[in-house]
Amino acid sequence: MRQGVPPEPAPGGGADESRLRAVALGDLSAFEAFYRDLSGPVFGLVQRVLRNHSQAEEVTQEVFVEVWRLAARFDARRGGARSWVLTIAHRRAVDRVRAEQTAADREARAGLLEDRASAADDVPDQVARRLEHERVRRCLGGLTDLQRETVRLTYYTGRTQREAAVLLGVPLTTIKGRLRDGLIRLRDCLGARAHRHGPPA
Numbered sequence: 001m002r003q004g005v006p007p008e009p010a011p012g013g014g015a016d017e018s019r020l021r022a023v024a025l026g027d028l029s030a031f032e033a034f035y036r037d038l039s040g041p042v043f044g045l046v047q048r049v050l051r052n053h054s055q056a057e058e059v060t061q062e063v064f065v066e067v068w069r070l071a072a073r074f075d076a077r078r079g080g081a082r083s084w085v086l087t088i089a090h091r092r093a094v095d096r097v098r099a100e101q102t103a104a105d106r107e108a109r110a111g112l113l114e115d116r117a118s119a120a121d122d123v124p125d126q127v128a129r130r131l132e133h134e135r136v137r138r139c140l141g142g143l144t145d146l147q148r149e150t151v152r153l154t155y156y157t158g159r160t161q162r163e164a165a166v167l168l169g170v171p172l173t174t175i176k177g178r179l180r181d182g183l184i185r186l187r188d189c190l191g192a193r194a195h196r197h198g199p200p201a
Contacts, residue, residue, distance in 0.1 A: 015037075017074075017081040019081070020071050024074065026184065028180045028183060031067075035064055042063055042089045043056055045086055046093040049096075055096060059092050059093055061155055063085065063092055065136060066088055067085055067088065068187055069186075135190060138189075142185065142189055143185055143186070148182065150179050153168070161179065162175075
């Protein structure tokens with residue numbers, strides 16, 4: 001499967017970088033603006049790599065959960081915010097392709113042993129990716145029903161906060177509060193789990 005390469009970042013990423021610095025301080029409004037500006041390019045890149053709409057949506061959301069969690073690690077001296085996010089997106093998309101290919105190869109071999117020398121190098125990376133994906137799922141499960149539904153509507157389906165408020169029949173201020181609290185809990189949960197399991201290799 002063709003994996004592609006990350007596109008060149010667009011010039012003038014000052015606004016994105018300012019928003020990302022605000023995101024690192026927990027600014028939800030900055031995160032929403034950052035998501036609006038970059039979710040399209042991120043999804044387009046991931047879709048080109050995966051060629052699967054539903055998987056591209058899932059990976060796109062994982063990318064922005066990672067952005068929210070790791071925004072403080074962004075270093076403008078090493079490149080622009082857009083380039084940083086697209087690099088994360090490309091890495092996650094390629095990881096998903098490799099994981100899918102590994103699963104397909106395993107099924108095709110019908111349980112036959114792989115060449116141990118080549119397989120041994122891949123095992124740690126596969127385990128790390130599976131653990132990280134499972135952490136995201138478990139942390140989403142730790143939100144309240146209302147927080148999880150709000151996060152799902154606004155980030156997994158791409159609806160605006162106003163549209164989510166209409167769909168759920170609650171005031172816009174309630175949606176903003178649920179989303180803020182839900183994302184903070186996600187970040188705290190992912191950070192706590194990462195601390196328990198140790199830093200990635």
